[in-house]
Amino acid sequence: MQLLNAQQVVGDVVRLARTNPGHLDSAVRPEIESGDFEGMVLRALNGVSDLSLDADRLAQQMIINPDSVDPHDVTIAMAQANLAVSLTKAVVDGALQAYSSIINMR
Numbered sequence: 145m146q147l148l149n150a151q152q153v154v155g156d157v158v159r160l161a162r163t164n165p166g167h168l169d170s171a172v173r174p175e176i177e178s179g180d181f182e183g184m185v186l187r188a189l190n191g192v193s194d195l196s197l198d199a200d201r202l203a204q205q206m207i208i209n210p211d212s213v214d215p216h217d218v219t220i221a222m223a224q225a226n227l228a229v230s231l232t233k234a235v236v237d238g239a240l241q242a243y244s245s246i247i248n249m250r
Contacts, residue, residue, distance in 0.1 A: 192228040199225040 199221040206213045 189232070192225075192232050195221070195225040195228045 199218070202213055202218045202221045206215070206218050
């Protein structure tokens with residue numbers, strides 16, 4: 145584990161080093177074709193993921209350097225991400241319920 149020395153820490157600003165490119169917001173995404181249903185669903189899910197990553201990035205930035213971010217922007221980003229995840233969950237639950245109803249038809 146690499147520790148910071150006294151010269152690297154100034155006030156309330158701490159520089160974070162990303163040692164693994166897979167950490168934080170560098171998600172690997174499949175290529176999406178524009179014309180099919182699968183592409184539409186993947187674009188929607190990637191949009192939800194982007195909102196969530198954006199909210200996380202702003203929250204981390206607020207912790208690391210509070211003067212660089214407006215608290216209202218963090219609150220709005222978190223609310224947008226929460227709403228997007230809630231709507232996605234509702235759509236998935238509805239789709240699963242419809243699938244279950246179709247399977248159980250007699």
